[in-house]
Amino acid sequence: MHFDELIGHLGQHTVDGLSKGAIYALIALGYTLVYGVLRLINFAHSEVFMVGTFAVLILWNQLGVENNPPVGQAILFLVLGLLVAAAASGGTALALERIAYRPLRRKNAPPLIFLITAIGLSLVFVELFGQVLPKLLGGVLPEAFGRPRQIVGMPTIIQQETLFTIGNTAITNIQLIVFVAAVAMMALLDWFINRTRYGRGVRAVAQNPETAALMGVNQERVIMLIFVLGGIMAGAAALLWSMRFGFTQNSIGFVLGLKAFTAAVLGGIGNLRGALLGGLFLGIVEVYGATLFASNWEDVIAFVVLIVVLMFRPTGLLGESLGRARA
Amino acid sequence: MIDKIRSADRRRVNMLTTVGDRWRALTKWQQALGLAAFVALLYYLPLLGIPGLTWLRTDSIEGGNNWAGVLFVCAIYVLVAIGLNVVVGLAGLLDLGYIGFFAIGAYSVALFGSVNSPVVKWIQQEFNLPPTWAVTWAICLFIAIVLTMISGVLLGWPTLRLRGDYLAIVTLGFGEIIRIVARNATGLTNGPVGISAIPGPEGAPSPDNKVFGLIDAKPWYWLAITFVLIMVFLVRRLERSRVGRAWLAVREDEDAAAVMGVYPFKFKLWAFAIGAALGGLSGFLFGSRNAFIDPTQFNANLSILFVAMVVVGGSGNMIGVSLGAVLLAYLPERFRDFADYRWLVFGLAMVLVMILRPQGLIPSRRRARELKDRAAEAEEAPAHV
Numbered sequence: 001m002h003f004d005e006l007i008g009h010l011g012q013h014t015v016d017g018l019s020k021g022a023i024y025a026l027i028a029l030g031y032t033l034v035y036g037v038l039r040l041i042n043f044a045h046s047e048v049f050m051v052g053t054f055a056v057l058i059l060w061n062q063l064g065v066e067n068n069p070p071v072g073q074a075i076l077f078l079v080l081g082l083l084v085a086a087a088a089s090g091g092t093a094l095a096l097e098r099i100a101y102r103p104l105r106r107k108n109a110p111p112l113i114f115l116i117t118a119i120g121l122s123l124v125f126v127e128l129f130g131q132v133l134p135k136l137l138g139g140v141l142p143e144a145f146g147r148p149r150q151i152v153g154m155p156t157i158i159q160q161e162t163l164f165t166i167g168n169t170a171i172t173n174i175q176l177i178v179f180v181a182a183v184a185m186m187a188l189l190d191w192f193i194n195r196t197r198y199g200r201g202v203r204a205v206a207q208n209p210e211t212a213a214l215m216g217v218n219q220e221r222v223i224m225l226i227f228v229l230g231g232i233m234a235g236a237a238a239l240l241w242s243m244r245f246g247f248t249q250n251s252i253g254f255v256l257g258l259k260a261f262t263a264a265v266l267g268g269i270g271n272l273r274g275a276l277l278g279g280l281f282l283g284i285v286e287v288y289g290a291t292l293f294a295s296n297w298e299d300v301i302a303f304v305v306l307i308v309v310l311m312f313r314p315t316g317l318l319g320e321s322l323g324r325a326r327a
Numbered sequence: 328m329i330d331k332i333r334s335a336d337r338r339r340v341n342m343l344t345t346v347g348d349r350w351r352a353l354t355k356w357q358q359a360l361g362l363a364a365f366v367a368l369l370y371y372l373p374l375l376g377i378p379g380l381t382w383l384r385t386d387s388i389e390g391g392n393n394w395a396g397v398l399f400v401c402a403i404y405v406l407v408a409i410g411l412n413v414v415v416g417l418a419g420l421l422d423l424g425y426i427g428f429f430a431i432g433a434y435s436v437a438l439f440g441s442v443n444s445p446v447v448k449w450i451q452q453e454f455n456l457p458p459t460w461a462v463t464w465a466i467c468l469f470i471a472i473v474l475t476m477i478s479g480v481l482l483g484w485p486t487l488r489l490r491g492d493y494l495a496i497v498t499l500g501f502g503e504i505i506r507i508v509a510r511n512a513t514g515l516t517n518g519p520v521g522i523s524a525i526p527g528p529e530g531a532p533s534p535d536n537k538v539f540g541l542i543d544a545k546p547w548y549w550l551a552i553t554f555v556l557i558m559v560f561l562v563r564r565l566e567r568s569r570v571g572r573a574w575l576a577v578r579e580d581e582d583a584a585a586v587m588g589v590y591p592f593k594f595k596l597w598a599f600a601i602g603a604a605l606g607g608l609s610g611f612l613f614g615s616r617n618a619f620i621d622p623t624q625f626n627a628n629l630s631i632l633f634v635a636m637v638v639v640g641g642s643g644n645m646i647g648v649s650l651g652a653v654l655l656a657y658l659p660e661r662f663r664d665f666a667d668y669r670w671l672v673f674g675l676a677m678v679l680v681m682i683l684r685p686q687g688l689i690p691s692r693r694r695a696r697e698l699k700d701r702a703a704e705a706e707e708a709p710a711h712v
Contacts, residue, residue, distance in 0.1 A: 041492045103682050108705030109698070111492050112421045113685050116638050119423070119631055120677030127671035148667075254627065258503075261496055300507050303500030310493055311485040 006291045011169030013287045019175035019244075021283020022182035026237035027260035028267070028275040029189060030093070030230030036270035037206045037226050040101075040111060043118035046257020047125035048093045048231050052238025053248035054129060054144065055088035056081045057154050060242075061143040065155045074157050078243065085242075086235035093231030094224060096121060122253070130250030151249045154242050178240045185236045186276050189229065193272060202226060206270070255299055259286075262306040268316030277317055329683075336684060343689060369552055373398050373545045380661075393660070395544035399616060401656045402551035403609045408636045408652035409555070409562055409645060410605025415634065416643035416691065417566065418598035419578030420487070421495040424502030425633045427482075428475045428603040430509060430625040432610025435471040437522040437620050438515070440464060442531065444522050445515055464526045468611060475607025476600045483599035487592060502630050510622040521621025525614050532618045547616045554612065558605060559645065565601070566645075574598055579697060628670065635677050641687025643694040650689060 006013065027049050034042040065077055100117050134148040144152060158177070162170040193199035204212035205222045213219055242248065259282060267278025282302060289301035309316065350358070373395040407429065414422045438446040439462040447461045462470070486497045509516045516522065524531050527539035528550070538546045565571055573594045576584035581591045614620050632655060640651020659669040680687060686695040 041496065100678060100682065106705065107685075107698075107702045109681075109685060110701065112419070112495070113681050115421060115492055115495055116634065117678050117681040119634070120674045120681065123628075123631060123670055123674030124678065127668070127674060131667050131671060255503075258496070258500060262500075265493070265496075294511075296511050297507070300504050300511075303497075303504050306500055307485065307497055310489055310497060314489060314493070 001292055003292070006288060009168065009291075011167055013291055014284055015169055015171055015175060017284030017287035018280055019178045019283070020287060021263070021280040022179045023237050023240055023244075023279075024256075024260050024263040024282055025276045025279025026182050026185060026233050026240070027256065028264035028279050029186065029233040029272065031261050031264040032267075032269055032272060032275045033202075033226040033230045035264070037202060037223065038105075040114045041118070041261070042093075042096070042101075042227075042230070043115055043257075044096055044121040044125065045093070045230065045234065046253030046260070047122050048089045048096070049234040049238050049241075049256065049260075050125065050129065050248070050250065050253035051092045052085040052089035052235040053242055053252065055085045055235075056239055056242040057152060057248055058141060058144045059084045060155055060157075061141065065157065067156045068159050069157065077157055078239065081239045081242065082236060085238045086232040089235035089238060090228045090231035092125075093227040093234070097224060097227040122257075126250050126253065149250060151247050154246045154248070156246055157243055174244050178244055181236070181240060183276070185233060186272070189233060190272055192229070198222075198225060258306075259299075259302045262302050262309075264316075265306060265314075266309050266316055268318040271316065271318050274316055274318035281317070332683065340690075366556065369556075370549060373548050393544070395548050397657060397660045399544050399548040399551055400660075401653045402548060402555050403612050403616075404633075404636065404652040404656040405555050405649045406551070406558060406609040406612070407606055407633050408640065408648040409558055410602045410609065411633050411637050412642060412645060412648040413562060413565075413574075413598050413605070414602035415637050416648065416694070417571065417574040417578065418595055419491070419574075420595060420598065421491060421634070422498045422599075422602065423495050423627075423630050423634060424482075424498035424500070424505075425602075425606050426625050426627065426630040427498075427502040427505035428479065428606030429610035429613070429629070429633075430502075430505050430622075431475050431478050432471045432607030433614030433617075433620050433625070434509065434516060434522075434610075435474050435607070436464070436467040436611050436614045437525045439470055440467040440526040440531075440615070441522050441524045443517070443524050445517060461526065461531070464528050464530070464615065467526070467615075468608075471607050471611040472604050475603045475610075479600040479603025480596060482603075483596045487595045487599065499627065499630065502625075502627055506622050506625050506627070509625065516622070519621060519623075521619055523619045525618045525620065527615045527618070541618060544616075547612075551612050554608060558608070559649075562601075562605075563645065570594065570597065575693065632673060635673050638685075638687055639676055639680050641689040641691060641694075643691030644687070644689055647687050647689035647691065651687070 027045070030045040030048065031042060034040060034045070059081055060077065063077065063080070069077065096118075100121055101114065104114055104117060130149040134145040137145045158174055160172050160174050163173050163176060164171055193202055201212070201217045201222050202225060204215065204217050205219055209219060212222075260279070263278040263282045264275050265278070266282055267274025267276065282305060285305055286298055286301050290298040293301075350361075353361070375394075407425065410428075411422065411425050414420050414425075438444045441447060442459060442461050444461075450456065451458060451460055482498065482501050486494055489497065510518055512518065513520075526532070527536065527547075529536045529539050532541055534540075539550075540546075566574075573584070573589045576587065576589050577591045577594055585591055617624075636651040636655045637648045638651075639655070640649065641647025655673065659666055665672075684690075685698055
């Protein structure tokens with residue numbers, strides 16, 4: 001137990017946790033949106049994120065990005081990366097919906113069947129990017145798929161620098177960008193769901209599918225929309241991840257997805273603002289916990305948090321709702 | 328294409344039903360004779376030599392045929408499938424952390440039975456025992472079952488009140504926690520170094536062991552298949568008892584079951600504990616056959632493989648899940664050249680089975696009817712999602 005270390009650098013650990021949690025929160029949105037409308041856990045959402053990171057990787061390789069480009073170029077690469085990752089992840093999420101979930105919904109399958117299908121899909125994607133694509137595309141895209149199942153590095157777009165220090169807390173440029181970008185994406189989504197016509201449709205279906213259908217909301221379109229929106233958020237998370245950590249692997253989705261799901265449950269699954277709160281909270285708890293014990297216990301902390309939350313407050317911090325509370 | 332698969336599938340199901348009906352039409356002693364012949368065949372299997380089917384190349388043993396070794400793996404996977412079937416198929420609880428129980432079973436024989444384990448060393452020191460002392464195999468078996476049952480109850484107690492899909496994710500987390508604890512708690516489990524010299528029925532592995540050696544897998548298979556047969560018998564008795572009917576009731580409609588006086592939580596906890604004990608037994612056999620374990624042998628993919636065995640085979644039907652287990656254990660060994668793709672194939676198989684026939688290859692008749700009912704309800708009320 002390293003209490004002194006934790007208390008002495010409390011500010012620093014909090015900042016680290018926030019920037020980590022921001023990525024969890026972005027991925028958590030995908031779980032929350034789908035759950036809010038369909039009451040299903042889209043277990044394959046973690047792979048939607050993974051596809052996004054590979055899209056960024058391939059884009060940057062094709063553009064011939066080198067380490068530490070000038071600022072103007074760096075911004076261009078990031079914006080392009082965001083677009084490509086969002087397109088790839090959104091497209092993947094939509095494909096999952098069309099190919100796998102829709103036939104099951106037609107048959108009114110029990111929730112567990114959805115979950116098992118999603119697990120199968122997740123396995124298929126992990127293997128596609130770990131085995132099949134490296135064999136098929138290893139010659140064409142050697143930087144991305146050269147070594148099956150291995151960690152692939154990406155160029156450093158922004159050199160990590162300390163921007164300013166408050167007390168003994170240093171805040172780096174990357175942490176600031178990750179946090180601000182993630183919160184901005186979430187604010188955008190929140191605005192979209194709460195203020196636009198499409199968002200109203202989403203809330204209506206979440207609240208009561210039959211009545212929404214009677215009022216002329218196209219349910220199928222709403223379902224497609226939420227999958228795409230969740231995918232776009234996962235794509236944004238993929239870009240921020242690539243920028244901050246600079247690597248990807250076919251299996252990164254698994255643990256990250258579990259943590260994002262924990263974040264969603266923690267904040268109240270189905271609740272957009274809850275996902276933000278849950279993500280940030282989980283990020284902080286994890287960094288504190290890793291400091292207190294040792295960093296190799298980090299993953300255990302997230303799962304213990306999940307079990308404790310489900311035991312004592314299964315509706316999460318802010319309660320389950322998408323449209324329900326404020327319709 | 329899909330229509331073709333569907334019609335072939337229908338013909339297969341018809342054949343299965345015919346076989347089933349014929350079997351039930353036989354007299355009692357005919358059935359007993361048939362079963363006895365089947366059991367005899369099971370024991371004879373490792374001696375069988377059919378080119379193509381039983382020739383499984385390996386470089387690690389003399390003669391290069393690992394048929395008996397693969398049969399042993401099939402047998403312990405069948406044990407897993409039977410245990411998981413109690414949880415998933417009968418009680419309807421999706422458990423994605425089954426590898427956790429398997430690992431606890433394997434670690435209990437390692438920690439208490441091996442002279443290299445920190446636990447045994449600690450006991451030796453405390454009680455001034457000779458350095459060759461360790462808990463005997465048979466007592467380890469008892470410890471493994473008790474420990475896994477306790478861990479099943481400990482995991483189930485807080486989580487079984489949750490909705491089904493939450494439970495799935497929590498159990499997935501549980502499996503990971505067990506693995507990470509095994510990796511990090513070096514003082515207890517030797518961490519990534521692993522534990523060697525895990526005993527078999529004859530004691531610690533040594534060249535003097537006459538029957539249960541490292542090379543010849545046949546005795547191990549016979550041991551495992553004996554456990555399988557005992558467990559099949561016991562679980563079958565359980566399935567057809569009041570407990571089994573309570574499980575089905577809880578699976579099909581928890582509220583209705585509660586109204587009828589079946590307390591769902593109690594029976595779910597029972598299913599969890601019994602399932603866990605079977606997983607632990609399987610892990611126990613795995614540990615003592617391997618004689619060496621480390622945390623990397625228990626990763627989360629295996630939990631998913633276990634679930635795949637149950638759902639592909641036909642959850643709720645013991646013959647179905649056993650077939651699923653044998654297929655998923657045997658095929659990757661048979662088609663070694665495609666071993667890289669085996670997880671891809673497992674994933675695809677799970678998706679296809681779920682979309683095309685969610686009741687599995689050999690369905691439980693009851694479960695199939697339940698799914699049909701739901702589909703019919705969906706057609707009556709299309710707005711219901």
